[in-house]
Amino acid sequence: MKKIVMLFALSAVFACASEKEETIDYTQMSDEERLKAATEIAQSTIMVDGHVDLPYRMKVGGFTLQREILDVSVRTPDGNFDYPRSKEGGLDAPFMSIYIPAGNQKTPGASKALADSLILMTERLAATFPDKFAMAYSTADIEANFSKGLISLPMGMENGAGIEDDLANVEYFHKRGIRYITLTHGTDNLIGDASYDTTGTHGGLSEFGKQVVAEMNRVGIMVDLSHVSDNTFRDALAITKVPVIASHSSVRKFTPGFERNMSDELIQAMAKNGGVMMINFGGTFIDSAYAAGATKVREHIVNWLAENNLSRRDSAAQAYIQEYSEKNNPFPTVQRVADHIDHVKNLVGIDYVGLGSDFDGVGDSLPTGLKDVSMYPNLIAELLKRGYSKEDIEKICYKNVFRVWRAVEEYSEMEK
């Protein structure tokens, strides 16, 4: 009898504890309290970002990839990503983008060669700073690294051109650690049509592309449908046996006519597939007024530089460009990114949205309050203000993409 009473008492305590957890009303907090709560959540939760362009930032910076790397173990004056700022923002697993520009597609072998060198560079980064970074090839790796306080560096290949024309390269890249492949990039490739291209080479996914998707399912590489045309998107969804991702795409409703973002029809189709859409933070991805303004500003600056015989690198020009841009085309704010997350949540539910910043890949277009990897808490605070729960935030930060990744891992295990 006594034992039963004890059990009752204990379960009452647990019920209270979990109730308390669930009834935290973040909307009633002051902005300051809410940002503190958001920062605590960011620190205590695994945070995955679907797309960070650090490898390409290093390549553009002139680093020879296999031998030298940019020291991002310390705070860097440029760029959006480094170790100290990741720690501040609570970022734990940024997918390193192994980005192959479409220009490489013209030279057979050039796409695979670049992918290989960017992978080596990422491995070099982890090997050089083993107390800060670690490679990660599974959700379990990320969890283990997180418990040690290490930042995981999972890899996704942006542009299936790296596969060249050889299906065997899909398995090769899985062995090299690639865990998602973005089927296309800027132009149509051997796999399928791209959103930025109007040629319509294949009318969607090519025959080779269909084999690539099936092979990715078999070996356990996530299918990434950012950058593909709508037809390629639909074709890939019809073929894949497992959920897919969009590693860095936003909502087209806010950027009408911009096929690079996802239409409501595609968001619904992806949710039906059980996939996850990771929201891109770039200004031109989240706000069509900003995108139009950016085009106008760019035209004005080109003319102004020519008239004044100045180059973009001159300090006088830089000051003018900054002032002119800020005055004539103010950046969107962190609230705008939250609008995109809200839209997906309202359309299909909280289980299909994640973060895919495109940090280090979208230049000086990032929203105010979300300029680099230290600022995720500002976005979390905005979501809490809108009534999101801690569980909702955890889904956005990692649970949704982990669900997809695990399904891909499990399917592949069955197939092998």
Ligand SMILES: [Zn+2]
């Ligand atoms: Zn991209």
